[in-house]
Amino acid sequence: MNTTHAIDPRLSSRYTSFDEVPVIDIGSLVDGSDIEKVAQEIGRTCATVGFFYIRNHGVPRSLIDAAYSQAQAFFNLPFEEKNRINITNSGPTLRGYIPTFAENVDPEKSRDFKECFDLGLDETHVAPFFGPNLMPERPVDFKPVLERYHSEMLLLARKLISAIALSLNLPADYFAKLQQHPITVQRLLHYPAQEGEVREEEIGIGAHTDYGFLTILAQDANGGLQVQNKEGEWISAPPIENTFVVNIGDLVQTFTNDLYKSTVHRVINTSGQARYSLPFFIDMDYDAVVDVLQNCTSEDNPARYTPYTSGQHKFRRYVNSYAHLKGTQVA
Numbered sequence: 162m163n164t165t166h167a168i169d170p171r172l173s174s175r176y177t178s179f180d181e182v183p184v185i186d187i188g189s190l191v192d193g194s195d196i197e198k199v200a201q202e203i204g205r206t207c208a209t210v211g212f213f214y215i216r217n218h219g220v221p222r223s224l225i226d227a228a229y230s231q232a233q234a235f236f237n238l239p240f241e242e243k244n245r246i247n248i249t250n251s252g253p254t255l256r257g258y259i260p261t262f263a264e265n266v267d268p269e270k271s272r273d274f275k276e277c278f279d280l281g282l283d284e285t286h287v288a289p290f291f292g293p294n295l296m297p298e299r300p301v302d303f304k305p306v307l308e309r310y311h312s313e314m315l316l317l318a319r320k321l322i323s324a325i326a327l328s329l330n331l332p333a334d335y336f337a338k339l340q341q342h343p344i345t346v347q348r349l350l351h352y353p354a355q356e357g358e359v360r361e362e363e364i365g366i367g368a369h370t371d372y373g374f375l376t377i378l379a380q381d382a383n384g385g386l387q388v389q390n391k392e393g394e395w396i397s398a399p400p401i402e403n404t405f406v407v408n409i410g411d412l413v414q415t416f417t418n419d420l421y422k423s424t425v426h427r428v429i430n431t432s433g434q435a436r437y438s439l440p441f442f443i444d445m446d447y448d449a450v451v452d453v454l455q456n457c458t459s460e461d462n463p464a465r466y467t468p469y470t471s472g473q474h475k476f477r478r479y480v481n482s483y484a485h486l487k488g489t490q491v492a
């Protein structure tokens with residue numbers, strides 16, 4: 162990665178050894194040979210970093226490459242064509258195309274210089290965040306390739322989630338029971354090349370935590386993802402071949418009474434190139450209640466959260482970040 166131009170000093174990150182965002186080999190979780198070992202490692206990392214790379218995840222390289230190709234072909238379409246499937250036309254489904262600056266995850270501080278496309282799998286289930294996708298007419302293989310990619314992500318997420326349950330001394334299917342029809346979003350992201358000095362007021366994606374349970378991210382070779390550590394320092398999470406970046410979201414932090422961290426992160430694309438990434442998000446069922454786990458409380462450490470539903474939390478966070486939802490009443 163070449164840093165081709167000056168960067169606002171407030172945006173600098175400290176490159177540290179990969180140990181800071183650890184790499185976990187999940188081969189024995191994927192093939193079932195030593196689930197417990199991987200679960201313990203994931204648990205330790207969730208309690209310290211909240212972010213980790215996974216290696217030996219079993220997702221074919223050819224499928225990941227195909228998903229990137231479809232994303233690039235889609236974002237290369239004329240704006241008017243993409244804008245026909247704008248998320249604002251999707252009603253409560255909240256799927257489709259999101260132009261630059263239409264979603265700002267840290268709106269007080271920065272505008273997000275990114276465009277997105279969101280799709281889901283469950284097109285018949287009836288609840289907000291579910292329903293028909295808004296699919297583009299081109300590229301022709303967009304729908305089948307991305308649905309396949311999304312399905313693979315869901316399978317992988319379920320394995321990781323069972324490991325998270327085991328790491329908390331819960332039955333492997335503890336969370337799965339609250340994820341019969343989970344809200345999922347497969348997002349495609351395009352961060353256009355930023356010209357001139359990159360300033361904090363306008364970066365790829367502003368500082369935020371993820372709203373859901375778990376995120377699995379494929380990032381291209383251009384870098385730019387930064388993760389905030391306990392001291393408030395920004396640590397780079399550079400691309401590593403044949404890995405995904407996994408992070409836990411707000412729902413896990415609530416379930417675990419802050420034991421596991423929903424870590425703040427952002428993207429600053431100083432590569433001088435267009436950057437693409439493919440984050441997959443999984444929450445719980447829309448109506449599932451997110452409440453502090455009993456085994457994460459004690460007399461000295463009472464519950465720090467009052468229960469809420471998964472859908473309620475996601476919708477609140479959307480209202481804060483989507484221009485077209487500003488001012489919407491939230492239950």
Ligand SMILES: O=C(O)CCC(=O)C(=O)O
Pocket residue numbers: 348350366371378380386426427428438439440
């Ligand atoms: O593009 C990335 O590397 C991260 C994106 C992200 O944080 C998000 O979509 O929530």
Ligand SMILES: [Fe+2]
Pocket residue numbers: 369370371426
């Ligand atoms: Fe994120």
